[in-house]
Amino acid sequence: MLEPVVAEEMDLLAKVLSLLSELPQTKTASEAPIVRELERLREVILSGDEAKDISALSEQYHHQASVLNQLRSAGAVEGVDPSSPYFAHLRLKENGKERDLCLGRTTCIERGIRIVDWRDAPISKIFYSYRQGEHYDEEIAGRERIGEVAVRRMVRIQQGALERVQSPEGDYALDEKDSDGWTRAEPRTARLQGGEGVALRAFKVGEGQDRRMGTLESGQVMRVDKRLPEITGLIDPLQFELITESRPGFLVIRGAAGSGKTTVALHRVAYLAFAEPRIDGPETLVVVFSPALRNFVGHVLPSLGLSNVRIVSYREWVAEERRKHFRNLSIGVRHDTSALAQRIKLHPLLSLAMERYVAAHPGEATAERAIDDWAGVLCEEELLLAAAQEIEPDWDSAAEIRKFVDGQRVQLEAIFAALGGDETAQAELDPEDDALLLRAWQLRVGPLRSSGKKPLRLRHLVIDEVQDFSALEVQVLLDCMDSNASITLAGDTHQHVMKHSGFSSWTDFFRLLGIPGTEVDTLRVSYRSARPIVEFAQELLGDLTEDEDGPEATRDGPPVELFRFADRGACVAFVADALRQLCTDEPQASVALLTPSVAASAAYYETLERCELPRLHWVRDEKFSFKAGVEIAEIDQVKGLEFDYVILLDVDATQFPDLPEARRLLHVGATRAIHQLWLTSVGTPAPMLASLGES
Secondary structure, eight states, X not given: OOOHHHHXXXXXXXXXXXXXHHSOOOOOOOSHHHHXXXXXXXXXXXXXXXXXXXXXXXXXXXXXXXXXXXXXXXXXXXXXXXXXXXXXXXXXXXXXXXXXXXXXXXXXXETTEEEEETTTOTTHHHHHHOOTTOXXXXXXXXXXXXXXXXXXXXXXXXXXXXXXXXXXXXXEEEOTTOTTOEEEEOXXXXXXXXXXXXXXXXXXXXXXXXXXXXXXXXXXXXOOOOSOOOOGGGOOHHHHHHHTOOSSEEEEEEEOTTSSHHHHHHHHHHHHHHHOGGGSSTTEEEEESOHHHHHHHTTHHHHTTOOSOEEEEHHHXXXXXXXXXXXXXXXXXXXXXXXXXXXXXXXXXXXXXXXXXXXXXXXXXXXXXXXXXXXXXXXXXXXXXXXXHHHOTTOOOHHHHXXXXXXXXXXXXXXXXXXXXXXXXXXXXXXXXXXXXXXHHHHHTOSOBXXXXXXXXXXXXXXXXXXXXXXXXXHHHHTTEEXXXXXXXXXXXXXXXXXXXXXXXXXXXXXXXXOTTOOEEEEOEEOSSOHHHHHHHHHHHGGGOSOSSOOEESOOOOOOEEEEESSHXXXXXXXXXXXXXXXXXXXXXXXXXXXXXXXXXXXXXXXXXXXXXXXEEEOOTTOOOOSSEEEEEEGGGOTTOOEEEEEEOOOBTTTSOSSHHHHHHHHHHHTTEEXXXXXXXXXXXOGXXXXXXXX
């Protein structure tokens, strides 16, 4: 005998499917009458028979053309899909009466069917904001609605058949072995948990996995500031050895996500400054991958007593230096550089070609001549091709370089027109041109200049996430170093997400920089994430991993879980419920909802905002708050950051095919989580998630 909840849902589905089958087929307005009228009007206008009414006829023609355009752009009217008509069932009790309402992807309120589009129907707010048994008082569609949520259930319907019902009464699933049988499990509310506020490295292996916010031991303090902490008292022996390395030259730190690469690099600056106070000055530069990472680590050095060291993102630094050295080249930077242009401008062939071009074209040591060098090498097809064949013999580059040069000639024509005074010229630089121009300056004019036209000489340089910089970009910085300078490079090839940067391996990278034989020190302990997260992140890499033995984790935690949904609306409801509970349990927790695209971030923010979640923030332009709350951002914005909890959204096969760049991007997203990691999929999950069973 069926459980009452299941029987009720099966009856409701049968009723909906029956009513849908009786609805007349949705028709789309015909184009034919409009097309015929347009042809008639055109003939009349061209004939000139009604010249005195030509104005009125033209207006009529344009009106009909506009109607036709709207009709064609609108497409067919979307109807309710009988194979999966809705994903949620809501029963509201108002004024002593009850009525059922279903949430789906299409609105259909006709002949007893009440299905609303969860994305824009005002009534859907009740589903996302209240639970079963709760009373509501909301203004909806201009009138006050007061009542009680009598029923709130999630359902899964596939091919017109009910497969699952999730409700407070139980979690019911169709038994795969018996099509007529159902199994019941206790209602399981998936919860984010793990103990935000626990200090990094606070527990031994096996401890801390059941930690909750508010249950900290006496003397422990919640970490309200979510930026990178200063952890001098927690440094392990290997980290201490790297920090106290004081000899001039290169120190290269490789390590897994969360192993402390950035922390070691920053603490090394403080150690060196203790022996040489001049290190705490403008002659020390810390270069990071992004503005978000700059803000994340920006307060560590001041907390260590250093106030004059500059921390900059590479793009900010190189753009500032380009404007300083090429004052006449005051044009904008484009944001839609083609992948081909980006790849070639970051490729090592450009560095080699530029060196040879400058050597072959003697001239004055001026900024103007450096601009000519930069422009000239971008148009020298034969030189670029020869450099490409020398550096990457297996690359069939001729067609790509020809296409690249053709595009650059058009772009440069506009730039030189603007320099000549043409205010109408649409002149823009690619972001990669900043480093190329500075490299041209170094080769033609000499060292970059600081204030007062003195050579820019750095005593210490830190480059974080170095695997995502091109060799040419790093070379520009290295040529600013003092002869006795020390240099710290920190990176992790597993987190290499800039596929056009040209980085392939540490050995090749050092060879291109002219520093072969450099040793790499490896940090193998991951302090940030719990063991299940570390192990899952390694599985994501597959054969991309460099070491047989993965990083060591210092503590256990909840398992990584995958949640599958047939509709994004169901995913939003699930996430909203979990976050609402977390805000109650752990009000100081930080959560990152990471998406594959800006469009997905916008969609989730718009719908979750209607759920009235506290402290919900959509991150744009990498402006993270680093405070407690929920931040929505794209995965490619969070490299180097960390959050108490992470939910990777829309981890579907279409968004994340089994390609190296997709695996690395998911690895980066997963390793941002300190305590717990969830993934959601609407549709077919990404193939690299095969090890995760559905929760």
